[in-house]
Amino acid sequence: MEHEAPDLVCQLDSVQGMVDALTAVRWKRYQDAVLELSEHGVVLIVEETCCLQAKVYLQRELFIKYEYRAQGRPRFGVSLGLLVDCLNTFSVPGHSSVIEIQYPGPDMQLLLKSIDSLDACIYAEIRTRIPDTISWDYSFESAGGTPLSFTVKAAALKEAIDDLEWPGSSIQITLQPALPSVSFKGEGHGDLQVDFMYYANTDLLIAFSCDREVSYRYKYKFLRATTSNMPSSVIRDNRGSKLTIGRGGMLKVQHLVSVARLSAPHTHIDSAGYQHPSRIAYIEFFVKPEKDGND
Amino acid sequence: MKFKAFLTENGVNLLEKRFLPALDKMGKICHLYLTRDHTMFLHNLLNGDEVQSIAQFQKEALFDDYRISSQNEDRIAFTVDISLLHRAVRSSVSICTEFGSGHTQNRLQIKLVKKLPPNSTQPMPFLTFETKGYKSAVIQDVPISKPLSRSQVLELQNALDMAQDLPQTLVQVHDLNRLQNFVDRMKHVGDLLNVSISKYGDLYVQISTTLISLGAEFRKLLVVGQQADEPAEDRNLSAQTRSTKAILQGNAHSVQVNVRHFAKSLQCHLAKPDCAFYGIAPQGACLTVIFQFFIPGSRQTDKSISLHCRLPVLDPGSS
Structure with a gap:
């Protein structure tokens, strides 16, 4: 058993907001997403081959706790649909539930758990995969002159x-x-x-x-x-x-x-x-x- | 074979506002089983791969002036479409409130009749609802199946007797809304739900697929029946580890059920139970949910009403 500190442990008190943000880039049922972690926050990227790319920026300020310890910028792939459906189960209407997100788990999973109640806890482990090689370059350059x-x-x-x-x-x-x-x-x-x-x-x-x-x-x-x-x-x-x-x-x-x-x-x-x-x-x-x- | 009774105001409320909406979610068709003392609504009792639900009322909970007779020990059973029954009760109620003023006795009578339906030569059985207003009467006929034969009633009674076995350990869940909310969202993630119940008063529900495991743990629930103290060193472990350890030590049982069945059984909260008990039947035969109703304004169980569900187990699990 390794006891290395995970790359990221963060806590969020607005699960619904995160569900909303990620849902915005969910344009079909099965969509692979890449998550990129950095000291500035979490970026989620989804693409449609060579035509469309979407990014969700979740800055560290959105989290009530953000402990980042990785070297470089860890990237991993998850199913966007699964991630959204999973996060959605943490969101209780009328309550603002606090969740903790951790990466990686012992088997490179993305770990989530609710931490606002001692006697009831929701937990999840999402299998991650190695992301595909360099995605098509969407570097956006201004057209020059007046934007x-x-x-x-x-x-x-x-x-x-x-x-x-x-x-x-x-x-x-x-x-x-x-x-x-x-x-x-x-x-x-x-x-x-x-x-x-x-x-x-x-x-x-x-x-x-x-x-x-x-x-x-x-x-x-x-x-x-x-x-x-x-x-x-x-x-x-x-x-x-x-x-x-x-x-x-x-x-x-x-x-x-x-x-x-x-x-x-x-x-x-x-x-x-x-x-x-x-x-x-x-x-x-x-x-x-x-x-x-x-x- | 005769059945005639008057629904009491309380009975109408129980059926119209609470039980019929809940039972409607359990399935369109159910057996209505009437005996000298009880009225029962039975879903899927003769069918092992769906959620069984058993709602039983003492006759006084629903009726007054209850008269039943049959050559089979005064037992009558037939199948009925719950949504039609619900509609009939609902419109009877609206007629009562519309025309009933002051002390006019608007009594709602239910009667078993045989009638010749239009365009037919064969008389058919109906459950007739008769509402008498001041100047008018409204009669509604709800079609029902042919009453069950003596042997069919016996089969139903046997199935009912079999469905009464109590789990050794039951845990009490108060916040059914929260559980339902959670399970409804969980349905999107997978189909098979592992339910594990420990003698420590823990309830776990978890879906595991190749890509995700998603679960919830409810701890420190009230335990009825066999209980045990959780080893102190286990208290700070993760939910999954604790559940696995408890099963290994024989202090918990686990079964796998269809998540849709589980969600369906939670629809029973429409009947407004005060709490629910979850337990695993001996030999992991089924997952049992017993809903508890208090006498209004008290914390005492209302013994005249009972409702429980039995969820078929897909995998005998660790029992």
């Missing part, structure tokens, strides 16, 4: 993308500086175009940065993956999602998910301390454009 980006209310973005299901196929995203606007245009079983005019919809299109017209096409199903499992807390909190177009038309979609501890609605005095601004998980999707981009 091409806009921030839109998450609910509006989701609604627009849901609406575009009908034409399906591929969706063309166009940013125009002259009449500052963003348009999503679907052509497939018919045409549908959703426009966000910056001056007309400042409550929806919160920020807009663009100095030249750009237009790229993205596969609908990948675009949809970026919003299909958006946690309801994102919409409830009325958050914005930021979309940036990088070199070669690579689209970056960023969401913010609250990982705050549940606090009863009437204990607002207490909650001031808990609702730390850093209790946010960052979620990023990278979507590659279809080949016929006209940049």
Whole structure:
């Protein structure tokens, strides 16, 4: 028996927040994820071969305890579905349960256990695997010059993308500086175009940065993956999602998910301390454009 | 063969708000078994691979003016669709509340009848609900099966007798909601649930697959029946280790059941029991859950109502 200290022991008091954040990148039933541990936190990465990648950043500030002892950055693979379903069993509605996560266990497992009650304990061991070799490079580079980006209310973005299901196929995203606007245009079983005019919809299109017209096409199903499992807390909190177009038309979609501890609605005095601004998980999707981009 | 009785207000409440919703979850069809003193709702008693549930009421708990007669020691049994029964009781209740004002006696009568259904030449058996209002009467016929023959009733009675064996150790679970919540989420992870119960008052439920093991441990539960003290040195070990040690030392039993069966049996909390006892029947024959009901406003067991489930064991385990 080895008694080496594990690479990571951390404790979390908002399981539901973590479930929400991880669910956001769950776009199909069987999905392999890679977890990367570092002194800054935990990053979870999922990919669809060469087209779509998503990352969830769980910074160490989200955890009530974060003891990191590894050399380098340990990486391991787990099934995302299993991890989410498992974490979900720890989340008790109406309670904020505290869990401890440890890696590795004696057999390289990911170990989880609830630690908020002495007489009832939930525990889990998830088998991990050696992650696949270097993933396809999604390094995102700015397109140069003024960043091409806009921030839109998450609910509006989701609604627009849901609406575009009908034409399906591929969706063309166009940013125009002259009449500052963003348009999503679907052509497939018919045409549908959703426009966000910056001056007309400042409550929806919160920020807009663009100095030249750009237009790229993205596969609908990948675009949809970026919003299909958006946690309801994102919409409830009325958050914005930021979309940036990088070199070669690579689209970056960023969401913010609250990982705050549940606090009863009437204990607002207490909650001031808990609702730390850093209790946010960052979620990023990278979507590659279809080949016929006209940049 | 005759059966006629009036449901009491308490009886209506018990059935409409509590037991029928719970029993409906256990399965659509059940045996209704009436004797001189008891009314029983029996699920899957003649079928070993589903959850058996046995709900028994003393006649006074549900009825007054209870009259039953049959040539088979005044025992009558038939199968009935619980959801139809529930619907009939529910609408009778709404008729009573709608038309019943003041001291009008709105009594709900249940009667076993044979009637000629429309478009049929064969009379069919029904359980008839008759609600008498001030000026009107509403009659609802719930179709039932042909009453069971003498030998079928005997078979049912035997199965019922067999289902009464008590586990040697029972542990008490108070927070059924929490357990149900947990098991409902656990269902996504796997199908086979290991349940282990120790004489120390520990209950473990665990799912293990090649990729994950996920479990919960409930400690320091009240033990009824055989009990033992947990060795002090074991108290700080991990849940899995403690459970394994207790089994090795003969202080715990473990069985494997279908997680869906386990979740289903927890649906019995719709009947609003005050707590539940879990135990493993001798020889690991089944996992038994006994729901306990208190006399309202007291901590005394209401002996006129009983409900228990027996979950088929998939693997005899370590018993």
